Amino acid sequence: AQTVTQSQPEMSVQEAETVTLSCTYDTSENNYYLFWYKQPPSRQMILVIRQEAYKQQNATENRFSVNFQKAAKSFSLKISDSQLGDTAMYFCAFMNYQLIWGAGTKLIIKP
Amino acid sequence: DGGITQSPKYLFRKEGQNVTLSCEQNLNHDAMYWYRQDPGQGLRLIYYSQIVNDFQKGDIAEGYSVSREKKESFPLTVTSAQKNPTAFYLCASTWGSGTGELFFGEGSRLTVL
Numbered sequence: 001a002q003t004v005t006q007s008q009p010e011m012s013v014q015e016a017e018t019v020t021l022s023c024t025y026d027t028s029e030n031n032y033y034l035f036w037y038k039q040p041p042s043r044q045m046i047l048v049i050r051q052e053a054y055k056q057q058n059a060t061e062n063r064f065s066v067n068f069q070k071a072a073k074s075f076s077l078k079i080s081d082s083q084l085g086d087t088a089m090y091f092c093a094f095m096n097y098q099l100i101w102g103a104g105t106k107l108i109i110k111p
Numbered sequence: 112d113g114g115i116t117q118s119p120k121y122l123f124r125k126e127g128q129n130v131t132l133s134c135e136q137n138l139n140h141d142a143m144y145w146y147r148q149d150p151g152q153g154l155r156l157i158y159y160s161q162i163v164n165d166f167q168k169g170d171i172a173e174g175y176s177v178s179r180e181k182k183e184s185f186p187l188t189v190t191s192a193q194k195n196p197t198a199f200y201l202c203a204s205t206w207g208s209g210t211g212e213l214f215f216g217e218g219s220r221l222t223v224l
Contacts, residue, residue, distance in 0.1 A: 045215040101155075
């Protein structure tokens, strides 16, 4: 069975620091997509970043970047220069024929 | 503006009552999904639909029903058969290509009194 594991239920950092959220997954597939979604206290889920498994280059979106290690089945999210607005639940998700979600990491940015 | 609209945002229900949550999208997406979210857990798939007049059960479909009579609409009915319906419900949609990039509504919080 395909699974997604986020081992950090909660993290907190000071504003402007860099934080890395971990995600590992288990699959026997070779072609798939990986995602990080953000759910702020307003509760609307939004896509942060996406990675295609066939691409070796790590995806980057402004302050957000991933470290995709295909052999290790690891997909961590790095947030640089963290801001108060980054406070949210972050969900890692794996997509092959269906979307599999991790349990989420609650990230708190402290002023 | 294009997007997904869920209503109501908050809903209270007495035990034994059926309730219907609305989900409408104007993004011209083919696929629509209903997820349930409980504290400390990831999203769990209730039902999904990839085309009009067709839908499939997800992981936790028992006690729920859906319809997809129009491309834009995918209402979810929480029936009295659902033993623990108090939860946050999220509707999402995407193109049919299966790239996984979902667009979400703001959610509906259902509380059973």
